[in-house]
Amino acid sequence: MNLDRDFDVVGALKSVYSLVIILVLWEVVTQMGMIHYYFLPPLSDVLARFFELLANGELLENAYLTLKRAVVGLAIATVLGVVVGVLCARNAAVEWFFDPIIKIGYPVPIIALVPVFMLWFGINDTSKIIMVAVGTFWPIAVNARDSTRQVDKNLVWAAKMMGTSDWRLLRRVVLPAASPGIMTGLQIALPLSLIITFVFEMVAGGGGLGALEIEGVRSFQSTLTYAAIIAIMIVGLVLDRLLRVARARLLRWT
Amino acid sequence: MDGNVTISNLEKVYDDGSERTTAVEDLTFDIDAGEFVSVVGPSGCGKSTLLYLLAGFLDETSGTIEVDGTPIDGPGTDRGVVFQDYALFPWRTVMENVTYGLEEQDMGKEERRSTAQQYIDMMDLSGFEDNYPKELSGGMKQRVGLARTLAYGPKILLMDEPFGALDQPLREDLQDQLLDIWGDLDKTVVFVTHDVEEAVYLSDSVMVMTRHPGTKKTVTDVDIDRSKSRADIITSDEFTETKNEVWRSLREETQSGVQP
Numbered sequence: 001m002n003l004d005r006d007f008d009v010v011g012a013l014k015s016v017y018s019l020v021i022i023l024v025l026w027e028v029v030t031q032m033g034m035i036h037y038y039f040l041p042p043l044s045d046v047l048a049r050f051f052e053l054l055a056n057g058e059l060l061e062n063a064y065l066t067l068k069r070a071v072v073g074l075a076i077a078t079v080l081g082v083v084v085g086v087l088c089a090r091n092a093a094v095e096w097f098f099d100p101i102i103k104i105g106y107p108v109p110i111i112a113l114v115p116v117f118m119l120w121f122g123i124n125d126t127s128k129i130i131m132v133a134v135g136t137f138w139p140i141a142v143n144a145r146d147s148t149r150q151v152d153k154n155l156v157w158a159a160k161m162m163g164t165s166d167w168r169l170l171r172r173v174v175l176p177a178a179s180p181g182i183m184t185g186l187q188i189a190l191p192l193s194l195i196i197t198f199v200f201e202m203v204a205g206g207g208g209l210g211a212l213e214i215e216g217v218r219s220f221q222s223t224l225t226y227a228a229i230i231a232i233m234i235v236g237l238v239l240d241r242l243l244r245v246a247r248a249r250l251l252r253w254t
Numbered sequence: 255m256d257g258n259v260t261i262s263n264l265e266k267v268y269d270d271g272s273e274r275t276t277a278v279e280d281l282t283f284d285i286d287a288g289e290f291v292s293v294v295g296p297s298g299c300g301k302s303t304l305l306y307l308l309a310g311f312l313d314e315t316s317g318t319i320e321v322d323g324t325p326i327d328g329p330g331t332d333r334g335v336v337f338q339d340y341a342l343f344p345w346r347t348v349m350e351n352v353t354y355g356l357e358e359q360d361m362g363k364e365e366r367r368s369t370a371q372q373y374i375d376m377m378d379l380s381g382f383e384d385n386y387p388k389e390l391s392g393g394m395k396q397r398v399g400l401a402r403t404l405a406y407g408p409k410i411l412l413m414d415e416p417f418g419a420l421d422q423p424l425r426e427d428l429q430d431q432l433l434d435i436w437g438d439l440d441k442t443v444v445f446v447t448h449d450v451e452e453a454v455y456l457s458d459s460v461m462v463m464t465r466h467p468g469t470k471k472t473v474t475d476v477d478i479d480r481s482k483s484r485a486d487i488i489t490s491d492e493f494t495e496t497k498n499e500v501w502r503s504l505r506e507e508t509q510s511g512v513q514p
Contacts, residue, residue, distance in 0.1 A: 154341035157311050160329040162355035176345045253345045253386040
Protein backbone atom coordinates (compact mmCIF):
# COMPACT_ATOMS: atom_id res chain seq x y z
CA MET A 1 0.00 0.00 0.00
CA ASN A 2 1.31 3.37 -0.95
CA LEU A 3 0.85 5.71 1.99
CA ASP A 4 1.91 8.78 -0.02
CA ARG A 5 -1.19 8.51 -2.14
CA ASP A 6 -3.51 8.56 0.83
CA PHE A 7 -5.14 11.75 1.94
CA ASP A 8 -2.85 13.58 4.33
CA VAL A 9 -5.14 13.73 7.38
CA VAL A 10 -2.49 15.12 9.73
CA GLY A 11 -1.51 17.83 7.25
CA ALA A 12 -5.11 18.87 6.69
CA LEU A 13 -5.78 18.99 10.42
CA LYS A 14 -2.68 21.09 11.02
CA SER A 15 -3.97 23.96 8.92
CA VAL A 16 -7.14 24.20 11.03
CA TYR A 17 -5.83 22.85 14.34
CA SER A 18 -7.05 25.76 16.47
CA LEU A 19 -10.50 25.37 14.98
CA VAL A 20 -10.52 21.65 15.76
CA ILE A 21 -9.55 22.34 19.39
CA ILE A 22 -12.44 24.78 19.79
CA LEU A 23 -14.94 22.35 18.24
CA VAL A 24 -13.77 19.50 20.47
CA LEU A 25 -13.98 21.79 23.52
CA TRP A 26 -17.51 22.75 22.45
CA GLU A 27 -18.60 19.12 22.33
CA VAL A 28 -16.90 18.15 25.60
CA VAL A 29 -18.06 21.13 27.65
CA THR A 30 -21.69 20.84 26.48
CA GLN A 31 -21.81 17.04 26.90
CA MET A 32 -20.62 17.53 30.49
CA GLY A 33 -23.58 19.83 31.03
CA MET A 34 -21.42 22.83 31.95
CA ILE A 35 -23.50 25.09 29.71
CA HIS A 36 -27.28 25.16 29.59
CA TYR A 37 -28.60 23.31 26.51
CA TYR A 38 -30.64 26.29 25.37
CA PHE A 39 -27.57 28.55 25.25
CA LEU A 40 -25.30 26.10 23.49
CA PRO A 41 -26.35 22.59 22.50
CA PRO A 42 -23.63 20.00 21.81
CA LEU A 43 -21.96 20.23 18.39
CA SER A 44 -23.22 16.74 17.54
CA ASP A 45 -26.86 17.85 18.04
CA VAL A 46 -26.28 20.96 15.94
CA LEU A 47 -24.72 18.91 13.14
CA ALA A 48 -27.58 16.41 13.29
CA ARG A 49 -30.04 19.28 12.89
CA PHE A 50 -27.92 20.76 10.11
CA PHE A 51 -28.02 17.57 8.05
CA GLU A 52 -31.72 17.09 8.74
CA LEU A 53 -32.40 20.59 7.37
CA LEU A 54 -30.11 19.87 4.44
CA ALA A 55 -31.96 16.65 3.67
CA ASN A 56 -35.46 18.13 3.79
CA GLY A 57 -34.44 21.02 1.55
CA GLU A 58 -35.18 23.76 4.06
CA LEU A 59 -31.56 24.89 4.21
CA LEU A 60 -31.08 25.05 0.45
CA GLU A 61 -34.33 26.91 -0.03
CA ASN A 62 -33.36 29.58 2.51
CA ALA A 63 -29.76 29.74 1.31
CA TYR A 64 -31.09 30.37 -2.20
CA LEU A 65 -33.22 33.29 -0.94
CA THR A 66 -30.26 34.82 0.92
CA LEU A 67 -27.85 34.34 -1.99
CA LYS A 68 -30.29 35.80 -4.50
CA ARG A 69 -30.73 38.98 -2.43
CA ALA A 70 -27.03 39.40 -1.71
CA VAL A 71 -25.73 38.62 -5.19
CA VAL A 72 -28.32 40.61 -7.17
CA GLY A 73 -27.82 43.60 -4.87
CA LEU A 74 -24.05 43.29 -5.18
CA ALA A 75 -24.25 43.07 -8.97
CA ILE A 76 -26.30 46.27 -9.16
CA ALA A 77 -23.86 48.02 -6.79
CA THR A 78 -20.89 46.84 -8.87
CA VAL A 79 -22.23 48.31 -12.10
CA LEU A 80 -23.25 51.61 -10.49
CA GLY A 81 -20.19 51.84 -8.23
CA VAL A 82 -17.66 51.26 -11.00
CA VAL A 83 -19.39 53.71 -13.36
CA VAL A 84 -19.68 56.46 -10.73
CA GLY A 85 -16.19 55.79 -9.27
CA VAL A 86 -14.39 55.84 -12.62
CA LEU A 87 -16.33 58.89 -13.83
CA CYS A 88 -15.51 60.73 -10.57
CA ALA A 89 -11.81 60.18 -11.19
CA ARG A 90 -12.00 61.23 -14.86
CA ASN A 91 -14.48 64.10 -14.80
CA ALA A 92 -14.43 67.17 -12.56
CA ALA A 93 -18.18 67.81 -12.79
CA VAL A 94 -19.09 64.25 -11.77
CA GLU A 95 -16.54 64.47 -8.95
CA TRP A 96 -18.00 67.79 -7.81
CA PHE A 97 -21.47 66.23 -7.61
CA PHE A 98 -20.61 62.87 -6.04
CA ASP A 99 -17.71 63.72 -3.71
CA PRO A 100 -19.89 65.19 -0.91
CA ILE A 101 -22.41 62.35 -1.33
CA ILE A 102 -19.68 59.73 -1.00
CA LYS A 103 -18.12 61.57 1.96
CA ILE A 104 -21.46 61.46 3.80
CA GLY A 105 -22.67 58.10 2.53
CA TYR A 106 -19.59 55.93 3.00
CA PRO A 107 -19.31 56.17 6.80
CA VAL A 108 -23.05 55.71 7.46
CA PRO A 109 -23.61 52.40 9.30
CA ILE A 110 -26.04 51.12 6.70
CA ILE A 111 -27.69 48.65 9.08
CA ALA A 112 -29.12 51.63 10.98
CA LEU A 113 -31.26 52.35 7.91
CA VAL A 114 -33.08 49.00 7.85
CA PRO A 115 -36.26 50.52 9.37
CA VAL A 116 -36.19 53.32 6.78
CA PHE A 117 -36.00 50.80 3.97
CA MET A 118 -38.88 48.90 5.52
CA LEU A 119 -40.92 52.10 5.59
CA TRP A 120 -40.11 52.99 2.00
CA PHE A 121 -39.91 49.71 0.16
CA GLY A 122 -41.60 47.23 2.50
CA ILE A 123 -40.15 43.89 3.56
CA ASN A 124 -40.15 42.01 0.28
CA ASP A 125 -37.18 40.90 -1.85
CA THR A 126 -36.99 44.18 -3.72
CA SER A 127 -36.52 46.11 -0.52
CA LYS A 128 -33.68 43.80 0.59
CA ILE A 129 -31.96 43.93 -2.80
CA ILE A 130 -32.13 47.73 -2.90
CA MET A 131 -30.62 47.91 0.58
CA VAL A 132 -27.74 45.58 -0.36
CA ALA A 133 -27.11 47.65 -3.50
CA VAL A 134 -27.09 50.92 -1.53
CA GLY A 135 -24.91 49.51 1.25
CA THR A 136 -22.26 47.95 -0.98
CA PHE A 137 -22.17 50.81 -3.48
CA TRP A 138 -19.81 52.90 -1.33
CA PRO A 139 -16.73 50.68 -0.98
CA ILE A 140 -17.01 49.72 -4.66
CA ALA A 141 -17.31 53.34 -5.83
CA VAL A 142 -14.52 54.60 -3.54
CA ASN A 143 -12.10 51.85 -4.59
CA ALA A 144 -12.93 52.32 -8.27
CA ARG A 145 -12.41 56.09 -7.93
CA ASP A 146 -9.14 55.86 -6.01
CA SER A 147 -7.59 53.18 -8.22
CA THR A 148 -8.58 55.11 -11.35
CA ARG A 149 -6.96 58.24 -9.93
CA GLN A 150 -3.78 56.32 -9.19
CA VAL A 151 -3.32 55.00 -12.73
CA ASP A 152 0.31 55.71 -13.68
CA LYS A 153 0.35 58.85 -15.85
CA ASN A 154 3.17 57.44 -17.95
CA LEU A 155 0.95 54.53 -19.04
CA VAL A 156 -1.62 57.01 -20.31
CA TRP A 157 1.07 59.04 -22.05
CA ALA A 158 2.67 55.97 -23.59
CA ALA A 159 -0.73 54.95 -25.01
CA LYS A 160 -1.44 58.45 -26.36
CA MET A 161 1.99 58.50 -27.99
CA MET A 162 1.11 55.26 -29.78
CA GLY A 163 -2.07 56.77 -31.16
CA THR A 164 -4.78 55.90 -28.61
CA SER A 165 -7.55 58.49 -28.80
CA ASP A 166 -8.94 60.07 -25.63
CA TRP A 167 -12.22 58.18 -25.70
CA ARG A 168 -10.51 54.83 -26.23
CA LEU A 169 -8.07 55.42 -23.35
CA LEU A 170 -10.68 54.35 -20.80
CA ARG A 171 -11.11 50.86 -22.22
CA ARG A 172 -7.54 50.36 -23.45
CA VAL A 173 -5.57 51.65 -20.46
CA VAL A 174 -7.51 53.15 -17.55
CA LEU A 175 -9.87 50.23 -16.80
CA PRO A 176 -7.25 47.46 -17.07
CA ALA A 177 -4.82 49.50 -14.96
CA ALA A 178 -7.50 50.16 -12.30
CA SER A 179 -8.92 46.61 -12.30
CA PRO A 180 -6.93 45.32 -9.29
CA GLY A 181 -8.32 48.17 -7.15
CA ILE A 182 -11.84 47.60 -8.48
CA MET A 183 -11.53 43.92 -7.56
CA THR A 184 -10.42 44.89 -4.04
CA GLY A 185 -13.58 46.99 -3.68
CA LEU A 186 -15.65 43.96 -4.66
CA GLN A 187 -13.87 41.81 -2.10
CA ILE A 188 -14.69 44.37 0.62
CA ALA A 189 -18.30 44.63 -0.54
CA LEU A 190 -18.98 40.90 -0.65
CA PRO A 191 -19.12 40.16 3.13
CA LEU A 192 -20.98 43.45 3.56
CA SER A 193 -23.68 42.28 1.13
CA LEU A 194 -24.18 39.12 3.24
CA ILE A 195 -24.27 41.05 6.54
CA ILE A 196 -26.92 43.42 5.21
CA THR A 197 -29.02 40.53 3.87
CA PHE A 198 -28.85 38.53 7.13
CA VAL A 199 -29.75 41.49 9.31
CA PHE A 200 -32.64 42.52 7.09
CA GLU A 201 -33.92 38.92 7.10
CA MET A 202 -33.70 38.77 10.90
CA VAL A 203 -35.62 42.00 11.31
CA ALA A 204 -38.13 41.69 8.49
CA GLY A 205 -38.47 37.94 7.89
CA GLY A 206 -39.50 36.69 4.48
CA GLY A 207 -37.29 33.61 4.62
CA GLY A 208 -33.55 33.31 4.16
CA LEU A 209 -30.81 32.05 6.46
CA GLY A 210 -31.07 35.15 8.70
CA ALA A 211 -34.78 34.51 9.20
CA LEU A 212 -34.09 30.83 9.94
CA GLU A 213 -31.57 31.83 12.59
CA ILE A 214 -33.91 34.20 14.42
CA GLU A 215 -36.76 31.68 14.14
CA GLY A 216 -34.63 29.25 16.19
CA VAL A 217 -34.30 31.84 18.97
CA ARG A 218 -38.00 32.72 18.97
CA SER A 219 -39.13 29.09 19.05
CA PHE A 220 -36.58 27.99 21.65
CA GLN A 221 -34.83 25.66 19.16
CA SER A 222 -31.24 26.73 19.56
CA THR A 223 -30.04 23.85 17.35
CA LEU A 224 -31.87 25.56 14.48
CA THR A 225 -30.07 28.85 15.21
CA TYR A 226 -26.65 27.23 15.26
CA ALA A 227 -27.38 25.12 12.18
CA ALA A 228 -28.33 28.33 10.34
CA ILE A 229 -25.10 29.96 11.53
CA ILE A 230 -23.07 27.07 10.11
CA ALA A 231 -24.89 27.48 6.79
CA ILE A 232 -24.16 31.22 6.85
CA MET A 233 -20.47 30.57 7.46
CA ILE A 234 -20.33 28.11 4.57
CA VAL A 235 -22.06 30.55 2.21
CA GLY A 236 -19.65 33.33 3.20
CA LEU A 237 -16.61 31.11 2.84
CA VAL A 238 -17.63 29.75 -0.56
CA LEU A 239 -18.38 33.20 -2.00
CA ASP A 240 -15.08 34.59 -0.69
CA ARG A 241 -13.16 31.66 -2.22
CA LEU A 242 -14.95 32.09 -5.55
CA LEU A 243 -13.95 35.75 -5.67
CA ARG A 244 -10.34 34.88 -4.80
CA VAL A 245 -10.21 32.32 -7.59
CA ALA A 246 -11.70 34.86 -10.00
CA ARG A 247 -9.07 37.40 -8.93
CA ALA A 248 -6.20 34.95 -9.37
CA ARG A 249 -7.42 34.06 -12.86
CA LEU A 250 -8.38 37.53 -14.11
CA LEU A 251 -5.42 39.36 -12.57
CA ARG A 252 -2.71 36.82 -13.24
CA TRP A 253 -0.42 39.68 -14.27
CA THR A 254 -0.34 41.40 -10.86
CA MET B 255 15.09 61.96 -44.81
CA ASP B 256 12.41 62.68 -42.22
CA GLY B 257 12.84 63.41 -38.55
CA ASN B 258 14.14 66.99 -38.41
CA VAL B 259 13.32 68.83 -35.21
CA THR B 260 13.31 72.64 -35.06
CA ILE B 261 12.95 74.29 -31.66
CA SER B 262 12.49 78.08 -31.74
CA ASN B 263 12.39 80.44 -28.76
CA LEU B 264 10.81 77.73 -26.65
CA GLU B 265 9.53 78.76 -23.23
CA LYS B 266 7.69 76.77 -20.58
CA VAL B 267 6.29 78.42 -17.46
CA TYR B 268 4.55 76.35 -14.79
CA ASP B 269 1.80 78.40 -13.17
CA ASP B 270 -0.01 76.83 -10.23
CA GLY B 271 -2.00 79.98 -9.47
CA SER B 272 0.19 81.37 -6.71
CA GLU B 273 3.66 80.79 -8.15
CA ARG B 274 5.15 81.00 -11.62
CA THR B 275 8.21 78.86 -12.31
CA THR B 276 10.09 79.15 -15.58
CA ALA B 277 11.38 75.68 -16.44
CA VAL B 278 12.60 76.31 -19.99
CA GLU B 279 13.49 79.73 -21.36
CA ASP B 280 14.33 81.02 -24.83
CA LEU B 281 15.62 77.73 -26.18
CA THR B 282 16.46 77.57 -29.88
CA PHE B 283 17.96 74.39 -31.25
CA ASP B 284 17.93 72.35 -34.45
CA ILE B 285 18.28 68.60 -34.63
CA ASP B 286 18.90 67.07 -38.04
CA ALA B 287 17.20 63.91 -39.20
CA GLY B 288 19.12 60.86 -38.07
CA GLU B 289 21.13 62.81 -35.50
CA PHE B 290 21.71 61.48 -31.96
CA VAL B 291 21.61 64.37 -29.48
CA SER B 292 22.03 64.07 -25.74
CA VAL B 293 20.79 66.65 -23.27
CA VAL B 294 22.61 66.96 -19.95
CA GLY B 295 22.12 69.44 -17.16
CA PRO B 296 21.95 69.78 -13.40
CA SER B 297 18.86 68.24 -11.82
CA GLY B 298 15.87 70.53 -12.03
CA CYS B 299 17.21 72.30 -15.12
CA GLY B 300 14.17 71.42 -17.19
CA LYS B 301 15.70 68.71 -19.37
CA SER B 302 12.79 66.37 -18.69
CA THR B 303 10.39 69.25 -19.29
CA LEU B 304 12.07 69.79 -22.66
CA LEU B 305 11.59 66.12 -23.53
CA TYR B 306 7.92 66.17 -22.49
CA LEU B 307 7.40 69.31 -24.58
CA LEU B 308 8.92 67.48 -27.56
CA ALA B 309 6.64 64.51 -26.83
CA GLY B 310 3.60 66.80 -26.71
CA PHE B 311 2.67 65.77 -23.16
CA LEU B 312 3.06 69.41 -22.10
CA ASP B 313 2.08 72.55 -24.01
CA GLU B 314 4.70 75.23 -24.55
CA THR B 315 4.04 78.67 -23.06
CA SER B 316 5.57 80.34 -26.11
CA GLY B 317 7.82 79.47 -29.02
CA THR B 318 7.43 76.55 -31.40
CA ILE B 319 8.51 72.96 -31.91
CA GLU B 320 8.37 71.72 -35.48
CA VAL B 321 8.90 68.24 -36.84
CA ASP B 322 9.79 68.35 -40.54
CA GLY B 323 8.38 71.88 -40.76
CA THR B 324 5.03 71.12 -39.09
CA PRO B 325 4.34 72.37 -35.53
CA ILE B 326 3.58 69.46 -33.22
CA ASP B 327 0.08 69.12 -31.81
CA GLY B 328 0.13 66.88 -28.74
CA PRO B 329 1.49 63.32 -28.71
CA GLY B 330 1.77 61.58 -32.07
CA THR B 331 3.11 58.46 -33.70
CA ASP B 332 5.87 60.35 -35.53
CA ARG B 333 7.64 60.37 -32.16
CA GLY B 334 8.20 57.63 -29.59
CA VAL B 335 9.01 57.98 -25.89
CA VAL B 336 11.16 55.58 -23.88
CA PHE B 337 10.50 56.13 -20.17
CA GLN B 338 12.90 55.75 -17.26
CA ASP B 339 10.34 53.61 -15.39
CA TYR B 340 9.57 51.67 -18.62
CA ALA B 341 5.79 52.38 -18.47
CA LEU B 342 4.99 48.91 -19.80
CA PHE B 343 1.36 47.80 -19.64
CA PRO B 344 1.51 45.26 -16.78
CA TRP B 345 -1.66 43.43 -17.90
CA ARG B 346 -0.15 42.72 -21.31
CA THR B 347 2.50 40.13 -22.12
CA VAL B 348 5.76 41.12 -23.81
CA MET B 349 4.22 40.30 -27.22
CA GLU B 350 1.03 42.22 -26.42
CA ASN B 351 3.02 45.24 -25.25
CA VAL B 352 4.99 45.32 -28.49
CA THR B 353 1.85 44.91 -30.64
CA TYR B 354 -0.03 47.72 -28.83
CA GLY B 355 1.01 50.51 -31.20
CA LEU B 356 0.34 48.28 -34.21
CA GLU B 357 -3.19 47.52 -32.97
CA GLU B 358 -3.81 51.27 -32.87
CA GLN B 359 -2.78 51.43 -36.54
CA ASP B 360 -5.41 48.76 -37.35
CA MET B 361 -2.80 46.36 -38.62
CA GLY B 362 -4.03 42.77 -39.11
CA LYS B 363 -3.25 40.18 -36.46
CA GLU B 364 -0.80 38.10 -38.50
CA GLU B 365 1.17 41.10 -39.67
CA ARG B 366 1.13 42.56 -36.17
CA ARG B 367 2.68 39.48 -34.65
CA SER B 368 5.35 39.08 -37.31
CA THR B 369 6.31 42.77 -37.09
CA ALA B 370 6.44 42.60 -33.29
CA GLN B 371 8.47 39.38 -33.41
CA GLN B 372 11.10 41.16 -35.51
CA TYR B 373 11.64 43.77 -32.79
CA ILE B 374 11.42 41.21 -29.99
CA ASP B 375 14.21 39.26 -31.70
CA MET B 376 16.20 42.45 -32.30
CA MET B 377 16.09 43.21 -28.56
CA ASP B 378 17.09 39.63 -27.60
CA LEU B 379 13.71 38.93 -26.02
CA SER B 380 12.87 35.75 -27.91
CA GLY B 381 11.46 33.13 -25.56
CA PHE B 382 9.83 35.77 -23.33
CA GLU B 383 6.93 36.66 -25.65
CA ASP B 384 4.31 35.30 -23.26
CA ASN B 385 5.82 36.63 -20.02
CA TYR B 386 4.24 39.48 -18.11
CA PRO B 387 6.40 42.54 -17.25
CA LYS B 388 6.46 41.62 -13.54
CA GLU B 389 8.39 38.49 -14.47
CA LEU B 390 11.21 40.45 -16.16
CA SER B 391 14.36 42.14 -14.84
CA GLY B 392 14.82 45.91 -15.19
CA GLY B 393 17.11 45.54 -18.19
CA MET B 394 14.65 43.27 -19.98
CA LYS B 395 11.77 45.61 -19.21
CA GLN B 396 13.60 48.47 -20.87
CA ARG B 397 14.35 46.29 -23.90
CA VAL B 398 10.59 45.62 -24.12
CA GLY B 399 10.06 49.38 -23.82
CA LEU B 400 12.42 49.98 -26.74
CA ALA B 401 10.88 47.17 -28.83
CA ARG B 402 7.38 48.54 -28.17
CA THR B 403 8.43 52.03 -29.29
CA LEU B 404 10.43 50.91 -32.34
CA ALA B 405 7.69 48.53 -33.54
CA TYR B 406 5.19 51.23 -34.50
CA GLY B 407 7.84 53.10 -36.46
CA PRO B 408 8.33 56.61 -35.05
CA LYS B 409 10.94 58.76 -36.80
CA ILE B 410 12.12 60.34 -33.59
CA LEU B 411 13.00 58.59 -30.33
CA LEU B 412 12.66 60.62 -27.14
CA MET B 413 14.48 58.93 -24.29
CA ASP B 414 14.14 60.11 -20.69
CA GLU B 415 17.09 58.73 -18.71
CA PRO B 416 16.12 55.30 -20.05
CA PHE B 417 19.02 53.45 -18.45
CA GLY B 418 19.11 55.49 -15.23
CA ALA B 419 17.64 52.74 -13.07
CA LEU B 420 20.02 50.01 -14.31
CA ASP B 421 23.41 49.04 -12.95
CA GLN B 422 26.62 49.77 -14.86
CA PRO B 423 27.29 46.57 -16.89
CA LEU B 424 23.64 46.29 -17.93
CA ARG B 425 23.62 49.97 -18.85
CA GLU B 426 26.66 49.52 -21.11
CA ASP B 427 25.02 46.53 -22.84
CA LEU B 428 21.91 48.53 -23.55
CA GLN B 429 23.93 51.55 -24.73
CA ASP B 430 25.72 49.39 -27.30
CA GLN B 431 22.47 47.77 -28.34
CA LEU B 432 20.92 51.20 -28.80
CA LEU B 433 23.87 52.34 -30.94
CA ASP B 434 23.52 49.25 -33.15
CA ILE B 435 19.82 49.89 -33.67
CA TRP B 436 20.36 53.56 -34.30
CA GLY B 437 22.97 52.73 -36.92
CA ASP B 438 20.56 50.35 -38.67
CA LEU B 439 17.26 52.21 -38.44
CA ASP B 440 18.06 55.89 -39.15
CA LYS B 441 16.18 57.35 -36.20
CA THR B 442 16.59 60.83 -34.76
CA VAL B 443 17.30 60.43 -31.05
CA VAL B 444 16.95 62.95 -28.22
CA PHE B 445 18.48 61.37 -25.15
CA VAL B 446 18.17 62.97 -21.71
CA THR B 447 20.70 61.83 -19.13
CA HIS B 448 22.73 63.11 -16.19
CA ASP B 449 25.66 60.83 -17.07
CA VAL B 450 28.29 62.75 -19.08
CA GLU B 451 30.15 59.62 -20.21
CA GLU B 452 26.93 58.03 -21.44
CA ALA B 453 26.02 61.22 -23.32
CA VAL B 454 29.39 61.50 -25.07
CA TYR B 455 29.62 57.79 -25.82
CA LEU B 456 26.24 57.69 -27.54
CA SER B 457 25.85 61.04 -29.24
CA ASP B 458 26.73 63.09 -32.30
CA SER B 459 26.40 66.16 -30.11
CA VAL B 460 25.76 66.94 -26.47
CA MET B 461 23.75 69.93 -25.31
CA VAL B 462 24.42 71.22 -21.79
CA MET B 463 21.55 73.13 -20.23
CA THR B 464 21.87 75.99 -17.75
CA ARG B 465 20.68 75.46 -14.24
CA HIS B 466 17.62 77.63 -13.76
CA PRO B 467 15.74 78.48 -15.83
CA GLY B 468 16.88 75.91 -18.33
CA THR B 469 18.20 76.93 -21.70
CA LYS B 470 20.93 75.91 -24.12
CA LYS B 471 24.35 76.62 -22.65
CA THR B 472 26.85 74.80 -24.84
CA VAL B 473 26.62 72.31 -27.67
CA THR B 474 29.62 70.03 -28.05
CA ASP B 475 30.07 67.98 -31.21
CA VAL B 476 31.37 64.49 -30.61
CA ASP B 477 33.80 63.21 -33.21
CA ILE B 478 34.79 59.65 -32.43
CA ASP B 479 35.41 56.62 -34.61
CA ARG B 480 32.33 54.41 -34.04
CA SER B 481 33.93 51.41 -35.71
CA LYS B 482 36.19 50.95 -32.70
CA SER B 483 35.32 48.88 -29.65
CA ARG B 484 33.91 50.37 -26.46
CA ALA B 485 37.23 49.92 -24.64
CA ASP B 486 39.18 51.68 -27.40
CA ILE B 487 36.68 54.53 -27.57
CA ILE B 488 36.51 55.12 -23.82
CA THR B 489 40.30 55.25 -23.49
CA SER B 490 40.93 57.40 -26.60
CA ASP B 491 42.18 60.99 -26.27
CA GLU B 492 39.31 62.36 -28.39
CA PHE B 493 36.75 60.78 -26.09
CA THR B 494 38.44 61.96 -22.89
CA GLU B 495 38.85 65.49 -24.22
CA THR B 496 35.23 65.75 -25.33
CA LYS B 497 34.03 64.29 -22.06
CA ASN B 498 36.10 66.81 -20.06
CA GLU B 499 34.78 69.68 -22.13
CA VAL B 500 31.18 68.69 -21.46
CA TRP B 501 31.97 67.97 -17.83
CA ARG B 502 33.53 71.43 -17.28
CA SER B 503 30.52 73.14 -18.85
CA LEU B 504 28.14 71.11 -16.68
CA ARG B 505 30.31 71.63 -13.60
CA GLU B 506 29.98 75.42 -13.86
CA GLU B 507 26.22 75.00 -13.69
CA THR B 508 26.14 72.66 -10.71
CA GLN B 509 28.66 74.87 -8.86
CA SER B 510 26.70 78.06 -9.53
CA GLY B 511 23.79 76.59 -7.62
CA VAL B 512 25.72 75.84 -4.45
CA GLN B 513 24.74 78.15 -1.64
CA PRO B 514 27.67 79.80 0.23
